Amino acid sequence: DLHSFFSGGFLTFNLIMPFQNLIQIGRVAYATGGQEKGKIFVVVNILDYNRCLVDGPCSDVRRQVYKFLDMKCLPWTVTVYPGQRTKLVRRAWQEADITEKWNTKSMYHAKLVKKEARANLTDFDRFVVQRLRKKRNEWVKESLRRKNRVVLKAKLGVKIARKKIVNKKNSSIEAKKLKKLENIKPKKGAKKEKTDAEGAVKKTGEKKPKTGIKKKTDKKEKSADKKKPKVSGKDTKSKFEKKV
Numbered sequence: 001d002l003h004s005f006f007s008g009g010f011l012t013f014n015l016i017m018p019f020q021n022l023i024q025i026g027r028v029a030y031a032t033g034g035q036e037k038g039k040i041f042v043v044v045n046i047l048d049y050n051r052c053l054v055d056g057p058c059s060d061v062r063r064q065v066y067k068f069l070d071m072k073c074l075p076w077t078v079t080v081y082p083g084q085r086t087k088l089v090r091r092a093w094q095e096a097d098i099t100e101k102w103n104t105k106s107m108y109h110a111k112l113v114k115k116e117a118r119a120n121l122t123d124f125d126r127f128v129v130q131r132l133r134k135k136r137n138e139w140v141k142e143s144l145r146r147k148n149r150v151v152l153k154a155k156l157g158v159k160i161a162r163k164k165i166v167n168k169k170n171s172s173i174e175a176k177k178l179k180k181l182e183n184i185k186p187k188k189g190a191k192k193e194k195t196d197a198e199g200a201v202k203k204t205g206e207k208k209p210k211t212g213i214k215k216k217t218d219k220k221e222k223s224a225d226k227k228k229p230k231v232s233g234k235d236t237k238s239k240f241e242k243k244v
Helices: 002-007 086-094 098-104 107-119 123-183 199-203 213-227 240-244
Strands: 026-029 040-046 053-058 061-067 071-077
Touching: 040 061, 040 086, 071 098, 086 098
Parallel strands: none
Antiparallel strands: 026 040, 026 071, 040 053, 053 061
16 A cells, blocks of 8 residues: 555655644634734634634624634644533633733734834824935945955955965976976087077078179160160151151
8 A cells, every 4th residue: 555655664754734823612713804803712613614702702703603814824723622611621721821922922912013003103103214224225335345354354365365376386397397307417429419590491491582683684684774775866867757
């Protein structure tokens, strides 16, 4: 069976109920709607899936039937039996100190009080609240800036320390390399390197620029001058003039 399979240790689950405040006999609840809106009472008996019997002797709530949709369960319970009398319900209420818990320890009650106070504010009160809220936001921003500055300074200090360590390592490595180069001695049969321009040309393999280009151009100019016919004074007249 599935029950034996799961209970045998093959698969284990840690199931947690999402709703802790369930409707039960003795549960303290708050009326969100209906005739007794804004009051608390105790569930004395459950009638069906939609209704229950409630009683609130210490909160001026008479015994009556109430819907589940018009109530909100609170995190407190009272030791009450199904259909118990109002006198015994009052005694259990006082022993559990439900009124004090509701007025002091309940966050839901604090929210309701704040909501009522804001609903009853005037225009001037709203203006005052607005100004106070702005001051609070400015104070929060300043405090966050100070904290961020401290954090940034700490981070920058760490970065600077790391850079110094890296620089020290690099400098030590470079110093070792320089020492090695200084300790190296030249070989006996090694030739000295030429520092002249001619020696640099020989090393790189580049050819020297030729200087005979100008001479060739001069020869060409002389040959062109020879080919030109010399014009004498007698032959200055053109052929057209001769025909005329």
